[in-house]
Amino acid sequence: MSAPKKVVLAYSGGLDTSIILKWLQTEYGCEVVTFTADLGQGEELEPARQKAELLGIKPENIYIEDIREEFVRDFVFPMFRANAQYEGLYLLGTSIARPLISKRLVEIAAATGADAVAHGATGKGNDQVRFELAAYALNPDIKVIAPWREWDLTSRTRLIEWAEAHQIPIAKDKRGEAPFSVDANLLHTSSEGKVLEDPADMAPDYVYQRTVHPEDAPDQPEFIEIGFEKGDAFSINGEVMSPATILTKLNEYGGKHGIGRLDLVEGRFVGMKSRGIYETPGGTILLEAHRGIESITMDRGAMHLKDQLMPQYAELIYNGFWYSPEREMLQAAIDKSQEHVTGTVRVKLYKGLASTVGRWSDHSLYSEAHVTFEEDAGAYDQTDAAGFIQLNALRLKLLAARDKRLK
Numbered sequence: 001m002s003a004p005k006k007v008v009l010a011y012s013g014g015l016d017t018s019i020i021l022k023w024l025q026t027e028y029g030c031e032v033v034t035f036t037a038d039l040g041q042g043e044e045l046e047p048a049r050q051k052a053e054l055l056g057i058k059p060e061n062i063y064i065e066d067i068r069e070e071f072v073r074d075f076v077f078p079m080f081r082a083n084a085q086y087e088g089l090y091l092l093g094t095s096i097a098r099p100l101i102s103k104r105l106v107e108i109a110a111a112t113g114a115d116a117v118a119h120g121a122t123g124k125g126n127d128q129v130r131f132e133l134a135a136y137a138l139n140p141d142i143k144v145i146a147p148w149r150e151w152d153l154t155s156r157t158r159l160i161e162w163a164e165a166h167q168i169p170i171a172k173d174k175r176g177e178a179p180f181s182v183d184a185n186l187l188h189t190s191s192e193g194k195v196l197e198d199p200a201d202m203a204p205d206y207v208y209q210r211t212v213h214p215e216d217a218p219d220q221p222e223f224i225e226i227g228f229e230k231g232d233a234f235s236i237n238g239e240v241m242s243p244a245t246i247l248t249k250l251n252e253y254g255g256k257h258g259i260g261r262l263d264l265v266e267g268r269f270v271g272m273k274s275r276g277i278y279e280t281p282g283g284t285i286l287l288e289a290h291r292g293i294e295s296i297t298m299d300r301g302a303m304h305l306k307d308q309l310m311p312q313y314a315e316l317i318y319n320g321f322w323y324s325p326e327r328e329m330l331q332a333a334i335d336k337s338q339e340h341v342t343g344t345v346r347v348k349l350y351k352g353l354a355s356t357v358g359r360w361s362d363h364s365l366y367s368e369a370h371v372t373f374e375e376d377a378g379a380y381d382q383t384d385a386a387g388f389i390q391l392n393a394l395r396l397k398l399l400a401a402r403d404k405r406l407k
Contacts, residue, residue: 013048040186093188231338254281
């Protein structure tokens with residue numbers, strides 16, 4: 001690959017991406033544009049601007065953007081219409097943020113005349129795949145630089161030595177070995193590595209950042225009502241809110257009640273197993289409520305088919321194929337299934353659990369007249385069930401008769 005002339009770097013302002021910024025300048029002699037995304041990670045982003053300027057980046061080449069609404073509206077909500085969970089448990093908080101970051105990297109590259117983008121993902125993880133597949137899907141001619149796969153700075157000590165040699169400021173707490181690495185956005189926090197690497201050891205309490213311990217949560221349950229329209233949440237307790245505001249509020253409820261903790265050993269796309277501690281408080285409540293409204297508004301056949309499609313859909317997102325035709329095909333089917341997923345769900349929040357306790361909708365398929373144990377006024381003829389059972393039993397009878405005959 002020929003040396004790039006201008007690179008757009010996904011930049012957090014932390015030690016690693018600051019080293020990457022300087023490394024790009026010294027290794028390639030190229031101009032660097034920084035992009036810092038506010039995805040709701042809960043950190044002040046202005047220091048990233050100051051750090052970039054300190055490292056010689058022109059003010060017009062520093063992009064800091066609040067993209068929380070786009071993140072929830074165009075990525076998180078479509079994913080939650082599918083009830084997506086990777087390996088049956090993981091709500092894909094890191095995975096779903098990468099295609100949006102890559103989208104903005106490519107867009108900024110086009111706007112600034114850059115011929116390359118760069119990221120700080122390591123060569124062992126999934127994120128390198130997600131960033132790069134998304135970038136190539138959006139611009140097949142873009143160059144992607146992954147310094148962790150190129151340089152020889154393979155330890156924290158060597159990184160710090162390189163930073164000091166190139167006058168990169170280092171926070172004092174970065175001089176020691178980090179106890180674990182963290183990725184965060186409005187949907188979740190993800191913690192991996194170091195003290196978490198042995199899956200036999202329980203995670204220390206200090207790893208959890210967004211949720212109280214369920215045992216320390218309030219002793220009284222709290223009830224909230226979430227309104228849905230076509231599969232997307234739009235209100236809490238009757239108050240209409242924007243997508244990002246809804247997720248922020250649900251995070252507050254979930255964090256207060258210790259909801260959304262997950263200790264998971266997962267199968268990475270690159271082949272190895274890894275252990276992660278995830279906190280998805282608002283997402284866990286949202287998933288429960290969404291299933292609650294689907295239960296009375298979706299036809300059985302459509303719901304069961306969607307549940308069959310979900311693992312494949314979740315795997316596509318986990319593996320970095322958000323912009324693939326197969327994900328878009330599945331999304332079209334999922335979105336079609338949500339046409340009548342409109343109504344309200346009451347959820348009970350109590351000591352780590354979010355439980356649906358009520359649901360109602362003008363689009364409901366639930367008929368009390370048909371299921372009542374009292375008089376149903378002829379709504380359902382129970383004698384019809386005899387023929388239904390006989391027809392469904394016919395093949396089973398024939399199989400049993402054959403087996404009996406051959407014994």
